[in-house]
Structure formats: C-alpha cells, structure tokens
Amino acid sequence: MNIVKETTVPTRTLLQTDAPLFDALVRYANSETVSFDVPGHKMGALNTPFRDAIGAQALKMDVNSMAELDLLSHPKSVIKDAQELAAQSFGADHAFFLINGTTVGIHAMILATCKPGETLLVPRNCHKSVIDGMILSGVIPAFMQPEVDDHFGISHGVSVENVAQALREHPAAKALLVTYPTYFGTMTDLKSICELAHEAGVTVLVDAAHGAHLKVLNKMIDPIQAGADLVTTSMHKTGGSLTQSSLLLLQGNRISADKVRKVTGMLQTTSANYLLMSSLDAARRELVLHGAEAFQRLKPIVNEAIEAIELGTHYEVLKNENVSTRFLQSQDWTKLVIRVNGLGLTGFEVYSLLKQRYGIQMELAEGYVVMAVITPADTEISIGHLTAALLDIERTYTKSHVLHSAWTVVDSVNELVMTPREAYYAEQETIAIDDAIGRISADTLMIYPPGIPLVIPGERITCEVIQHYTYYEQAFGSVLSGSKQTGSVTVVKGGY
Template sequence: MMNNVHDLVASKKTLAEQDEMPLFAALVRYAEQEVTPFDVPGHKMGAQMNPLKEVLGEMTLRMDVNSMEELDLLSHPQSVIKKAQELAAAAFDADHAFFLVNGTTIGILAMIIAVCKPGEAMLVPRNAHKSVMEGIILSGANPIFIQPEIDYHFGISHNVSVSKVKKAIDTHPEAKVMLLTYPTYFGSMTDLSEICRLAHERNITVIVDAAHGAHLGFMPGDLADPISAGADAATISMHKTGGSLTQSSLLLLQNDRIPPQKIQQALNMLQTTSANYLLMSSLDVARRELVLYGSKQYDELKPIVEEAIKTIESASNYEVLKASYVKNQYNQAYDWTKLVIRVNGIGLTGFEVYKLLKEKYNIQVELAEGYVIMAVITSSDSKESIDRLVFALKEIESRFGKQMVVMSTNVTADLVNELVLNPRDAFYAEQELIAIEDAAGRISGDTLMIYPPGIPLVIPGEIISKEVIQQYHYYCETLGNVLTETKEADHITVIKENV
C-alpha cells in the first residue's frame, strides 16, 4: 500500500480524482431540486415541521431519500455509488470496496458467509467481536480459537502472536479461513504481513475485522493497514475513526481468493434494501477528507498526544500504554491513537474514573475496564480537547485518588472456554433457562457480553465455567449489567442435558 496518505496522492491526477464526491454531490443536487415526492420515505423530504426537522434542519431530511435512477442502488451499483466505491477502493489500495450501512458487523457476517462453508474450520482469536461469533453461527463454520496475548498489568488482551497462529495452522491443516482482529480494540497489531504469508502458503483465506483501523494507512510512521499487509478482505468502521456517520463502514477486497460477486451476494442477503443515503454519502465525504488531509492532521496530532502522555504520567500513578511497551512485552505494534490509561494505580477502577470523567467534567471516553480507561483520538481532536482530558485526569487523581492499587483476579480472562458443540448446532438445539449460579459445567446456548468492547465471555456451544460465572458477577457489580440474549436477570440459556 501507499505510505502515509498513500503514495497514490503524489499523482496530481489521482489527487484530483480523490477530491471528487460523486454520491454526495448527486445527493445534494437532488435535495436542492423542487421535487414533489410521491415515493418513500413517508416524511416526504421533511414536508412537515416536527421536532426532527427543527433539530436536524430541512436539508438533512431533503437528503434522506429513496433509491432511484439518478442516485443509484446499493445492491446493484451502476453509476454514482459505483464511482464512489471505486474511489474508496483506490483510497485504500484495494481492488474493490463495498459501502455498508449496517455497520462493520454486516461486513464481518458477509465475509464469513462468503468464504466459509458449513462444517469448514476457521481459525479465530478468542477475543474476537460478538459479530464474528454470530457469523460463525450463520455460516455453520467450526471455529478453532486462538488465545490472544494476555496483559495482566493493564488487565487487557492484546493481539494473537505469530507463533500461536503458526502453531494453529500446523495443528489444523483442515482450516480454510482465518479471521483476525487488526488492530484490537485496544490498538495492538500483530505481524499481519507474516501471518498472511503463512496462511497463503497453506491456501488459507485471510479476512480481517479492522473496525478500529480506518485511519491506519493515513498515519505517519510504518503502521501497516490490513490491505497492504496482504489480507484478502477487511472490513473497516469508517464511522469509528474515519469521520463518517455512525453505522457506515467499508468492506475492502483484494486478490482473487474471494470473488467480488460472492461478497455482493452475501451483502444483498444481509443488508437492508433501503440503504440510507446520508450514511452512504458520509462515506464519500470521509474518504475524501482522509486522503486529502488525514496525513497532515495525524502528523500534527502525534506530538500533542506524546506531550499529553508525559503530562498524564508526570508526578502521577497513572500509566499510559505505549508502543515501546507493547513491542518489548508482546512483539506487536501499537496504534497511538488509542489512549489506554492504567488508572488502578491511583486506587480507583477504570469504571470509577470513567464515571467521574462524565459526571464531574462532562468528558465521555470510549470505555472502561477494571484497570484502564480508553480515549480514542481521531483527526477531529485538537490540543484543546486533549488538554481538557489531561486536566481532568490530573484533578481526579488529586481529588479522588487513594493510596492503594486496585487489583482483582476477575479483570482479565485468560482461559479459552471448552467448545464442545458447534455454535450453530448449539443455537438450534433444544434449550432451557436456568439461574446462572447453577450453570457451571453446562453447555451455553447464550452469549454473555460486555459492551463495549463486545467480546463475549461465553458463546453458544462453550462450557460455562466457574470463572465465566465469576466474571459475570464482577461486571454486573462494576458496570451494572452484562448483555445477554435472555431478558431475565441472573439467568442464562443452556442446552438441555439430553441433547
């Protein structure tokens, strides 16, 4: 791939092309016409005044329209959507790009369904997102879980190591597909280039959940994005770090291992037929902004973040996760835009600091865990916004900090649950609802999940261990709830024992 803003923008012709926003421009043109709509949506381009129009404005509702000839059709793009997707593919140095309006979740489901047949083995990190587990259920794949690197000091998981991936490939020659998370939720990046090389030697297709890596190819330095690293397909959440509207993502495809028509077919099965044009046009705009300005913005941000880290740690018991630490301890790269701050050294949990930041300083960080909080930095941040976070953290330590270190055995899961039933078979098996206290040793028919980050404690087909139950209670006590498929508190769905 191109270095930084991609070498592609060195070409004046290509730069001029990337300055275009074909879908966004067509949508604005349509909204500015004096159209009398007798199609859906029923608000008729905001014809009536209501609270939605008062807050969002007339133009927003005029741009919320239906598919038509001049605005193209997402399920069968021929004109402006096709052109916008081609520009997105060029921006990320991919062969094909597909607009997603149901988030990266739908891209992950489509990738899995397109490449993995029922019963085929798929290598997966156990700290994969819930959507990956759902893709496994939908496809009927047999998951082979790889344990990520566990960081007990920060209380989080990093990426899977190359050595563990190589062992999994050697141990399971039947594997047809490998799914990797890159970067992880907390910003760690394994040597994806080497893993792709190892996988492709065995004719294993590599697909990537790159939800948190839309910005990687536009940053200073040598951080590889998944396409340049050799992945066959990757789904990126442009709305997370790329600047588009929430729920809009891109699925990128390269090489010929996965036919593009297979991806399109899978997306058409899964994605709405009433694709939202505000979401799609925001992808058009965000792609342009990243290509034209992303590199400069991240160049300017990096020293600001570095100075902020020094200030946070100065005369303090905070500790910030850094690239040098991740490299030395786990031999992985690290995305510095994920500001992971270890707060248990000031005698508070991450959950307590998260709450204090919001209630006392009106600062919303991305998430909390037992030992850490995480703030996501994007090109939309500034010295002023980052300084506000730094000030609040320093004041929290001085006002609320305690002379102790918070420690808990429940912060980090370090065991892979035993999978005894294919997740799809478990999903369709006869089930019953029981108290979670009585569930140890039973086969789960449910997913227990903390969101964010959306990594399940247990999935259908896994044995529910005592450790899972302990973690469930830990998160219920600290967060207030754990997401489950059942609506009854402190209960879980399990497979009936005669199955």
C-alpha cells in the first residue's frame, strides 16, 4: 500500500519590495471578471463623465471584499500580509489599515486604552478628533500646556517638564496623548516622555498625523523608536497614499492587538475601500525603497530656498536651531514655516496672495506665518516657484510696519465644568457668541486648519475665547463650530 505524505507549501518571506494587496487588486481589476456584486458601478461598466475624469482603471479597482482580496475586519491573506509589511517598515509589532483617516485612529487609541471616567493627559493644542474621542469614550481630560512661541505666533510640543508635572498631579491617569510632530513640525523629547509615562504605569498614545515620513528622514526619531505604545499616522499627508488612508501602529504588550482590532472593527465600515487600502500598501513600498533618497535630494534645495527667502530680511523661516535653543525641541525641515508679519501682512493675507496671484496652494496660514509641506513629489522647480512668489510679494506688498497682534496664539486652558461627554448630551441652546461669556460650551470652536480648539464641550467660555474667535473669524473665516450660524455657539441650557 502506498502511503501518500501530506506536504505543506512553505510560507514565502515577505519583503519590503512586495506590495501584496496592491498587486492582488491590480490583477483582479485586469481579470475581466463579470460583476454581479456591489459597488453598483460594476467596475466602471458605464461610460460616464466621472469615469472619464478619474480613469477607467480606478473604477475597476473600486471593488468589494472577496476571497482573493481579503477582508479588512478579519484579514487572512493579502491585507494581512500588507499590514505585516507596514508594521515591519515602521518597526512596530502590528499595523492596522485605517480608511477614515487618523481621526478614526485617535478615536480607536482612546477607546482601546481608557474606560469612562478615567483620566487622559493631553496637550491643549490637540486636534479636534481627540476631543471627539473624549466624548465617545467618556474620559476626563487633563490638559497640558504646550510651549508657546510668541515670535512665530504658534505653539510647539509639550515639554518634558510639563508632562512630568501632569503625571505628578494626576497619578491615576490611564493614558497620555502626545502630538508628535506638531502640525508645524516641532518635536518634543518623546523618548524621555515615554520613559516617564511608563515608569508611572501610563500608556503613551501618539498623534503622528504629520509624521509618516519621519522614519526615512536622516537623524529624526519616529514615535515607535521613541517607545510609544500606540501611534496613528497619516500616510496620506506625508507618506504618499490617498487622502483618508492612515495607519495605526502598536508595539509592546501594554495594549493587546485583539483589543485594538476589535475597536477598529467597531469604528470602521465593513465595506472598506480597496483604493485607499491598496494605496497604503503601495505608498509604504515607495517610502521604504525611495523615501530616504528623495528627501536627501530635496534637503539642499530647501536650504537654498530658505537662504533666498530670508535674504531680504522681511521673512524668517522656523529652523531647528531656533526650536532647539529656545524650547529644547527639534524641527522637521519638511515643514517650511515662514514668518511673514515682517511684511506688515498677516499670514492669512500672504496665503491668499499666493493662491490668487501665483497659483500656489499653501498648507495653512496663521496670524504670523504660512506653511508649505515638502514631500518627495516636490522638485527644484516647484520649490523655486514658491521662492520666487514670496520674493515678488516682498517687493510688491511690503508695508512700512511689522504686524503684531495679541490673538495669534491660543495659550490658555479654560475651566472644565463638565466632562465633554456630559456637555454633549446635556440640554442645549444656540446663542450669539458675544452673549456667551460665562456659559458652558456644548460645542467645539476650533481653528481649521489645523483643527485646534478654542473651547471644547464642558468648558466655560471666557472673554479671551470670544476675542480669539473674533480675530480668526474676521482674519480668515477659519473658525469651525457645530452651530450653523457664524457668530453663534451652542451652550448647555441653564449652565453657568
């Protein structure tokens, strides 16, 4: 009798040159499958203006979950492999694909680590999504004051000393959230912060929305290297993937991977978009294989641009030596933060001039600054175009005085009267913001971009909040709120 021995096919070692999900999706799109499943456009079967605009191949790749393309909520094949490669590339133990941006990653981090009523230490210049995560989870925020740069009119990261003080004042805190880097590219000493927090038994969460590229930048420390437990990073912002696609990275055993997987499954759609997920896979490969070389090529070009921009003395660029000397932090040079109030103009005015007169879309404006984001997609030509436009603005629009304002930096922490969740569910009314002094906000008033709050649900509205609101609304119309009417705010009914 012949005995047939069972043989197993050895698992192929995954390499960073692979893009398993992206390649599988392309194969399926080119397979000429006849679609009787959703989505209803049937892989772009109809010739429509939308298909003409975005391309037939893009619609062929917009498909539903199936055996050969895996399932995000329970990955077993190509999505699992793509997530493992993402984890390896960042030095993490696990990576989870996010198709609702870093916003959903921040919500997941908070829900995975904190129970209702527990304390979360958080910088005051956190993103709106952190506030929404507090409402969803029922946690109690304990705010830490970031370092304020009055010269540039912006806030940087939270100092090690402020974190240490917060840990002493809140010994029962469950988690600490740090923004690293900040929207303006500044980075606190995250390694020391992680060590302090872990000694106190506190889990470290990092909003690294603007730091997907740090791993491939020379002499930069990314959050996983620094020792963070959970990190959310926007690959779409600086890593090259499609808008709305991000990664949630986990390392260590302070939080279980199963818990994170369960929370992300609750928060994300069961119809995950394959264009977004495959773009994460493809962008990770490009960043690992070519990112370091691309940024190395761009660094001298940016340095020459900075010299040219600063030559006329009306501009000043935020540089590592400034941040290091004054705040003991470091600066990501790919965030080109340009102080423009020496022209006698606000950052909002220069932002508008660059768009309307020169066709240049900047990332943001603040009272004193505009900011450009440099990525591997930039060239000597694109950076030269920005430099030439700034110099032309200097020649054409400079006024005889330097502009100063008392309201360029939000540097106060308001009194927290109720938890954000309590205020959100309380009976509410909408009133004119000028009548809101002393009332308890049921709304988040935030400056967007970058999405930093002036006041959050549960905080008392002060005269200073209203003055900041008025400044930003008049300067740029950039204050967002839940109220439909400009100049109005939603408050807790009867709450004083």
